Amino acid sequence: MAAFCSVPPEILVPATNETLELVLGSRVALNCTVRWAAAERCEPVPAWTKDGQQLSSQSSQDTTWFAQNASQRLLASVLQLNLTQDADFGVFACWVSNATATFTLRRAEAAGHVPAVLAALLVLALLMLLAGLYVRCRLSVLLWYRNRYGELEMNDGKLYDAYVSHAASPDDRKFVHFIVKPQLENRYGYKLFLDEQTILPNSEPSADLIMNVSRCRRLIVVLSVAYLEQDWCNSSFREGLWRLLELSKKPIFIVFESQYREITHPAITLLRQHRGAVTLLVWRAGSMTPSSDFWKELCLALPRKVSFQGTVGDPQTQLQEDKDPMLILHSSYLDSSADLHPDGDLGTGLRGCIFGSPPPPRIGGAAPASATQLRDSQRPELDVSDLGSRNYGARTDFYCLVTEDDI
Incomplete structure (x- = not known):
């Protein structure tokens, strides 16, 4: 190292002593840049030390140049390091004449992939659990919320909760009288008006239909194959559906799964296209269970019932x-x-x-x-x-x- 300058060089980089957290296997370049007056009669030569031990002069790359006004000179010394083992970490010092810059290198623990993978799996499992609970308990939660905070439909002059229209076939009659009526009336406390006559003769509502439907809060239609064989269903089901929408608030249509996939009647396609205006329920093999989704969906479509204490x-x-x-x-x-x-x-x-x-x-x-x-x-x-x-x-x-x- 040449003789010290009368005025110590000014360290430009680093501005202060630096501390670097680096992982094992990384590569780093330590830059030490100084500036001094060109009038000084000194030629500073940089030197690097590690933990107080001087490194060889070939370990760094040095560059010297004049500033733009030629009254100052600058020197940059860059030390390249490969941190492949724990011994490569330590305190590195750059000595330029009587100026010193210090770099402290510390080993940082590399972020492992195992915690990230476990966290991602945990989040995925939680989302799947929430999705399963939503699918399984969605109707029960909606029914509980409706029964607790839903709108009451009372004092409206209605005598029945639902008008049930079905075909006069033996299967439909058994389904309504032995399944739908006992379940809704005995278990849930609804009051039904049953009618197996055609509700829209010549696609126009009769006076009896208008009077009876006006006394009911909802309209339930058991849309079986026998029901679809009626004249108004074959000739003008679309016009009849508009009539029913005028008479009742969001009518409920019940179809049987055994027939639902085989029915090619245009009424089914029309009901699928207008799911927002009607409620389409499918009676499946497991719907007989009182706790099945069919009865929950049907109760959600019916008015809210109010339970009163016996006293x-x-x-x-x-x-x-x-x-x-x-x-x-x-x-x-x-x-x-x-x-x-x-x-x-x-x-x-x-x-x-x-x-x-x-x-x-x-x-x-x-x-x-x-x-x-x-x-x-x-x-x-x-x-x-x-x-x-x-x-x-x-x-x-x-x-x-x-x-x-x-x-």
Whole structure:
């Protein structure tokens, strides 16, 4: 190394002592650039050391040149290193006259591929799990949300939840009466209006159809092969579908899987093209199970049902603020004989004195002694505990269960 300059050279690169984190097997070039006045009578020669040990002069490439104004000179010394082992790391110093620049090389652990692969597999498994849960539980979550926060369709003047139209064939009749009706009415509490007559004779709705559908909140059509053989389905199903869309909110069409793949009727293609305006459900072999997706999809297409506690009374009297029609006084003009109506009280078909209530008092005449004694001391207690759970929707008249004397 030549004699020191009177003024130490100015180190341009690096600006400060550098610390580099490098992985094993990498290649690095350490650049040391200095500047000094050209008037100085010195010729600086760079020298490199590693951990205090001087390296050979051939280990670096040195370049000297004048600045643009020729009043300054610059020197660049570049040291090339191949970090192939732990011994290649350390503290490297560049000495130029009486100026020093330091580089500290440290080994950094290489990022392995195993953690990245495991993280990717974990994310993929989580996505597959979420997709499986979505496919399996989507309908249950939607049904729970609808039953909890969905819109209530009450006080709308409707008497039935759904109008069910089906063909008069034995298979369709069995499907509706022994599968659809018991499941929806007994399990889910819906009330259905069943009709096996053609709903669109000559593709125009009849007065009875308009009246009956207007009393129902939804329209369900069992679209079997026998149903598609009707005249209006073969001649003008498209026009008939527009009529049904005018009469009912998003009608529900049920097709059978055994027939669905074989039916070439244009009605199926039309329903597929208008899935946004209708609900198309497929009855499959596993749909018989009460927890199958078929019943969940059907319940989602039907109105939201409201469950009431047994002690709060009938929904009609609670929500419509109406008096209970079962507690009408002086209704002796009504017939209290036995009634075999299928929608009678508790399915027994008995009216009138099912609670053992006494006959109404006679007007203008003296009450019998037995009646007087009954009023005074031996009046039977009336059991009215189940009045709130009775179904009054199908009733067309009132009952006299309580007399004025009982009150």
